[in-house]
Structure formats: C-alpha cells, structure tokens
Amino acid sequence: MDLAKLSLSDQAVIASAALILFTSFIMLAQARIRPLIYAFAWQGVLLALITALVALVSGQSHLYISAALTLGLKAFLIPWMLHRLAVRLNVQHEVEPLANPSILLLIGSALVIFSYYVSVPIVQFSTLVIRNTVAVSVAVVLLGMLVMVARDKAIAQVVGFMSIENGLFFAAVVSTYGMPMVVELGIAFDVLVAAVLFGVFFFQIRASIDSLDVSRLNRLREIDE
C-alpha cells in the first residue's frame, strides 16, 4: 500500500485509527486505575476526531452530531463518572498486578493480525482507508474483550466493556458512515444507562464481597456439588 498517495484527510484518518489501537493496548497493560480511565477518555477523543474527519471527507453532515455525542459521552461524561466512582470507592490509586503483561500484549498483537484476516471479506469492495480502519475496529472490539478476560477489577472490566462499544461505533462510522440517527441515539442512551448501572454495581459488589475484585464472585456454579 502507498500511504503517501492518499489525500491528507485519509492519512489523518489512518493515523488516528492507529492511535485508537494504541489506546486499546494501553488499556490492556495499564495496571493503575486512574491512567486506565484516562486512556479510555483519550480513545473517546480520538473516536470523536475521526468521526468529524469522516464527516468532513464524506460530507455526511449527520456524522457531526455523532462526533459531538461521542465527544460528550465517551471522552468526558463516562470517564468523569468512572473517575468520580473510583475516588468515592477510594481505589483511584490502586494497582492491579498483572500476571504476565508481556504475554498479554503478545496475545493482543495476535488479535490485531487476526482482525486483519477476518476483515478481508468485508472490505473487498472498499478503499485502502476502509480496509485498515475496519480491521482496526474489529481489533478494538477483540482487545476490549481481552481486557475483560484478563483483568479482575470491576472498573477495568467496565473500561473494557465500553471500549468494545467504542470499537463497534468505530466500525459503523468507517464502514457505513454511522448508523441511522435514531439508532445512534438509542445506542447512546443504552450506553449511558449502562454506565450509571455499572456505578451502582460497584457499590453492590463492594458491599457484598468487600472488594472490587470480580474474580472473587464465584459462589454460583453450573453444577451444584
């Protein structure tokens, strides 16, 4: 591929996509809670930026609304809520020991390669920009899942959950210029409610197991012995 031949805005889109992927990797390996939330906020900022760029390039004016919505919700409101919760639960300085960060990052890289492989059939009729960005969006979804699998702290899991949503939104923006407005508003509403409910759950979990380590939620078994 020849990046230099692309227009400036396309190059900007690809560069921001790379940065979004980078923030996903930060979330994977960042053991401290506060920088983890900041990484998530940066991902939201980049997502809003890329949405505005795509809106500029494609002339799809409704994407500006999505960009504003993303900026407000994913870059400010939800990170702020998470941060406030972390402070109220007094875990903002906590460090979650990761067993094997390097192996985790290697698995993450493997997932990125896998995403490029998966996206081949989707992007066959598309341009170079879309080919890269769709693969990156799939990678962000998979990395978000990896965060949820690998991390035990409830806040880290929520950050993973929300970054899965970021990946899905990213996929919609780059492959189809976003979803119809009514759907996008509905999804934004769901995400907001989910964020509030997660906050409620942090307190319930702590009241029940005296910790936010969800790996200790292990009373229910598939088969009772």
Next chain:
Amino acid sequence: MTSLWLLLAIALFGTALLALIGHLPYAGRVSVIISAAKVAASLWLAYGVLEHGPLLSAGKLFFVDAFNVYLIVLTTFVGFTTAIFSHRYMAHEADVRGLGHRRMRLYHSMYHAFLFAMLAALVANNLGILWVAMEGATLATVLLVSIYRTPESVEAAWKYFVLCGVGIAQALFGTVLLYFAAEQVIPNRDDALLWTVLYATAGSLDPTVLTLAFVFLLIGYGTKVGLVPLHNWLPDAHSEGPTPMSAILSGLLLNVALYALVRVKMLVDGSLGTNLAGHLLMGFGLVSFMAAGLFLHRQRDIKRMFSYSSIEHMGLMTFAFGIGGTLATFGALLHMTVHSLAKSALFVTAGHVSQVAGTQRIERIRGLIRTQPALGWSLLIGTVALAGFPPFGLFASEFLVLTATINSWPWLALPLLVGLSIAFAGLFRHLQPMVYGEPPPGQTPVRVNLLPVLAHMVLLLWLGLAMPGFLADWFKQATVLITGSWDTDELL
C-alpha cells in the same frame, strides 16, 4: 395504528407511574390494572392485524405482521398473569426480606420498563431499534436480579450484565455488517435497516457479508436465547432474582431473542438461497437441548432446575426453526407459546413453593402435597405439562417437531427422543420427593394466588386438545411468512 401507540404508551405510563407510587400498598394492584390495559390494547391490535393484514406505522418505525402480533399478545398476557402473582408475592417478600420503599418502586417500575422493552423489540421495524430494545431489556432487569443484595444475587446480576452485554455487542456488530451490505443496494440510507425494505431486497444483498453478519447476530441474540455454550448467565439470573422476574425472563425474554434470530434467518435465507443459517440453528439448538437436559439432573435449586429446562426448550425451538419447512416451523411457533405459558406458570408455582419451604434448595422441599395440596398439584401438573405429556399443548408441539424431524432428518430423531427422555427423567427425579415426600415438621401453608397457574393450565389444555381455528390460522400465516410457503404435502 392507534392501538399500537396506545400499547406502548400504557407500558411507558406504567413505568413512570410506578416509579412514583411503587412503594404504596396498592401498587401491586395498580400494576395489575396497567397490565390488564396492555392486554386489552394488544388484543385490539391483534384484531386489527387479523382483519386488515400487516400494519406499517407512519415513518416506517413500527411494523406488525402475523409473526410478531401473536408474540405481542403472548407477552402482554404473561405480563398480566405474572403481575397478578407478583402483587401478593412481592408484598410477602418485602415483609420477609425487608425490601424498602426505594426497592419496591424500582421493582414495580422496572417490571413495566422490561415489558415496554419487549414490546418495542417486537414491533420495531428497524434492526437497530430492535438491538437497542434488547439491550434495554437487560438494563431494565439487571438491577432486579440483585434486588435482594445477597452475595449470590449480586454475582448473578454482574454475570448477567457483563455476559449479556458482551454477547449482545456481537449482535450490534452483526447489525453494522448487515447495514453495510444493505447500504450498497438500498438508495435511502435511513431505510437500509428496516425489515420491510430488507425483505424486499434480500436477493441482492452480498452473501459473503450477510453470512458473516448472521454469525455475529447468532452469537449475539443466541446469548440472550440462552444457547449452549453462551448460556452461563441464564440459570444464575433466573434463579437469584425475584420469582416474577424469573417467570417473565424465561417466558418472554427468551422468546423475543429467538424472534430476532428467526427474523434474521428469514433475511439470510432470502439472500444466500442455501440453508446455512438453518443448519447453524439446528446445530446450536440440538447441543443446547441435549446439554441442558443433562444439566437438569445435577441441579439442587428448584428455580435453577426450571432455568435449565428453559434452555432445553429454547434449544428445541431453535432446532425446529433451523429445520424450516411448514411442519417444523408451525411446531416451533406453537412451542414458543405453550412453553411460555407452562414455564411462567411453573415459576409462579416455584415461587410459592419456596415461600412454603423457606428455601429454594430441592432437598429441603418435601411433602408439598400434604402441606398444601393445591400447590403440590400445581407443581405436579405443571411439570407433567412441561415434560410434554398429553393432553397438554407441549405434547402437540413436540410431536409436530418430532414428526418434522423424522420427515427431513430421520437420524436426528434419535438424539431428539433420547434428549426428551433425559429431560423428563431429570425433572421427575427432583419432582417426586418434593411433591410426595415426608413434609418437614412445622411446614405450614402460605397464602397463594394460583389463578395465573390455573389460567395457563387451562389454556395449555385447550391448545393441546383442540386448537381454536383462528389461532391455527394465525400460526399458519406466520409459518407462511417465515418459510415462504404452506406445504400441505408435509402435513399429511
């Protein structure tokens, strides 16, 4: 059209009203009245659709045809009978478990919010709105699962939230892919996610992208249906929450998720021209059916046991929709109805049973038929109906599915029969001592309201013995919609 708006408005009104007055002693009664109003509105809607054919709202936001209208009626009906049960049951629970005003308001309000989400998912013409409503259903119920604040219930709610959330995220990705395929051929972007438009253009959608989309949608909505191996959240969420929630989760949510899957299958079939989607559904369905039957044997909690039975039945329906064809689809549609009725009746009974015994542990529930004969008989007859004995409706539907299997996949009839007997044995080995055993000393009856159970059993009997003509006609219309034809040869 008015009836549809009215139905949704009543559900929203109920959510708002009960958020304000849910803690008052008569809130349960208000909830029953609102639910009754919903049933009336849905019957009006059904009458309109039956008389004048499919309904498309202005702005193409909502769409009602023979397939979803009967699920709408079923949803409001089960919502209504469960509200009758919930009225007295929750008053008792509030006393025993010390649920405060806030939690009672939350409970009553979210009960109607959940029903609103179910109805919105059913009537939505837009796949994206369907997704939003399905996620909304999770959000409305997740706090109810943890309403007792025990460590188990908080764990169950967290699992429910996270597993369903991640699962259904896959469905959103599938929806994006579908939109991507549709956008290439449908000129107006805003129309590209509408069922009505998609069905008309199914043939020209790109098959590769659609296959990929179907896989993601299957994983996403399959999580909600409770297909093995995506079922882990289901027994926990169904067993730890308050019993009325278990009844409507098992009776309604699973149906609506399966409805979404079948709609998507209709679309994918139209595009691919092969039975790939059907084969995937058959595989997942059969695995769920067999695995859940085996899990049934190892359960020690009465509500968990019935949850696994839900997985088993959903597996059977998924399998039947996968086979396709007139007979299997007709059987699956009927099974959706009768399973909802039987399962919600059984959860209602199980709720009362655990109040009598003071526990949900099966080994400590004994001698119901002596302590409280009405309850013992309800549990016994309900389970007999659930296991698919004649003359109840589940016998008819399971028989149809079995016949269809013998017609098109003869060798699959064997695992199906084995699975049915495994599930039957699993239910009855637990049931027998609970009903007939020696009651523990000091076990006393509680005030129960078995009206919902009775109503469901009468309906099940009616559906099993003589299905009314208009209902058969209705299922027929839905079958034609799903399979595209009414093959009378298959019925002989």
